[in-house]
Amino acid sequence: MARYFITGGKPLRGEIRVSGSKNATLPILAACLLHGAPNVISGVPALKDVDTMCAVLSYLGARIYRHGDVVRVDSTGVQNLEVGEELMRRMRASNLVLGPLVGRFRCARISYPGGCNIGSRPMNLHLKGLRAMGARIEERFGYITVEAPRLVGAEIHLDVPSVGATENIMMAAVLARGVTVIRNAAKEPEVVDLQNFLNRMGARIKGAGTDVIRIEGVEHLSSVEHTVIPDRIEAGTHLVAAAITGGDVRVTNVIPEHLEPVLAKLREMGLEVEVGDDWVRVAARSRPRAVDIKTLPYPGFPTDMQPQMMALAALAEGTSIITETIFENRFKQAGELRRMGANIKVEGQTAIVKGVEKLTGASVVATDLRAGAALVLAALAAENGTVVDGVEHIDRGYERLEQKYAQLGARILRVPA
Incomplete structure (x- = not known):
């Protein structure tokens, strides 16, 4: 068992390599x-x-x-x-x-x-x-x-x-x-x-x-x-990390075609997206705009990226509507994000996310793999410090996440619970 201590508010910058899928x-x-x-x-x-x-x-x-x-x-x-x-x-x-x-x-x-x-x-x-x-x-x-x-x-x-x-x-x-x-x-x-x-x-x-x-x-x-092919969900998570912190990150070892549903939404939110043969770069020059998302089987928007995008939408300008069609119990991160100041209302399989100007640090718990990733992203953008418990869930799908983000300038520390 372990937890993350994260001090947010610092834009992530640099290059990060995606692991195998x-x-x-x-x-x-x-x-x-x-x-x-x-x-x-x-x-x-x-x-x-x-x-x-x-x-x-x-x-x-x-x-x-x-x-x-x-x-x-x-x-x-x-x-x-x-x-x-x-x-x-x-x-x-x-x-x-x-x-x-x-x-x-x-x-x-x-x-x-x-x-x-x-x-x-x-x-x-x-x-x-x-x-x-x-x-x-x-x-x-x-x-x-x-x-x-x-x-x-x-x-x-x-x-x-x-x-x-x-x-x-x-x-x-x-x-x-x-x-x-x-x-x-x-x-x-x-x-x-x-x-x-x-x-x-x-x-x-x-x-x-x-x-x-x-x-x-x-x-x-x-x-x-x-x-094995690169992990498209890990890649998408890193791109959202750049966006939510107001940073500029180049993500390498990717197959850009696999990321198209995510890239389309990031562009729609006003983010700068640059694509190469095996890399994608996302830069945030201003506050992102609200966007509507509906999860669907591939090539639709992946359910495994929905929690991370909810964290980004929590800081976007305007109101986002997120509809989850794959799993009926995949909004667990919403309650933890509310503890950090997010304005999220869940009605069945739909979440209404009214963007706020800032999130604040809190003690939160990762209830599953992608919900945990969403909380880490929110913590990287939040004011003050955040404690994320339940890191064992995150370990199921992200290799050395704290080390990779520390190389981009994140202030993140993993400690035994």
Whole structure:
């Protein structure tokens, strides 16, 4: 357990490099279960969620070797096909081992996953896809047991474009007999990165990044080396940090196309945005203007950036309307921002944010990963000092956040609680 002590009011200036994508790393690590030979993954961020996924793989029998941002996964010795409650409760993405285990071993047993309490994220679409491919599923006593003597390709239509369900079905289908088609598939860049990784292993997948993905089953996969894409949510958070502090920051190791929904809103707020091949620079020359935001699946505005943008809107000139359509419980940061002087009213899935001229330091608590990031941003802009508790949530998705921001001039100190 740890907390941040942050003294705000200083513009952030300089250059900051984005780490590899958490949400791309986790399914790629899980996909290493699909065959016994070792794979090497580069660009892996040092995050709690990555630690948890590595712990899950080790529990199953894989051997994990980590050196810096390089992880080598050898799944030759995997024999345990069950993951218990203690590990599964640590994060939502632990359920991503289900697809590859069923794909390779034809059976698996996992506890229901945990993760940030930001709303309902059921497993029904994951299981719907596996059932369509011939799997038998039993749900009892908090566990899901899946058995499939032989997976067979199928036409699967997702009720909503779930990222996790899309990824799990893709991984299960690569070794199935015949062709699997996922319709209304998630289009996120992380799904595309998973497709690229699987295809390098020998899978035959087309369509990731569109709403129809076609997987032609293969008999064997092989070892590969792969570098994960940069983390677009970390990049977006740093851009908002520049904006909210009145600073000027160049964010490197990014894919600008992945940031377009965020960049469009920053431009709309009157911020100066400059884009290069693999970098984006944001400078704040004046107080930002209010903006309306509605979260949507990619390529819409990402729900994972909504809390950070709420913090920025709290200091904008005018009234912003923020509508959350993905998770029903994702305005938890609003109450903590109000403790810092923000004027925010939540009505169901809509937040009305009337910008104030300044925020003031307070003691606040991060209730989940992105809410924690929003509170750090608000603290960087606030007068006086702020204490942010619950830093363990922030550690799940941001690598050495305090060190990166200190290099930009932030006055931020991490101490044990």
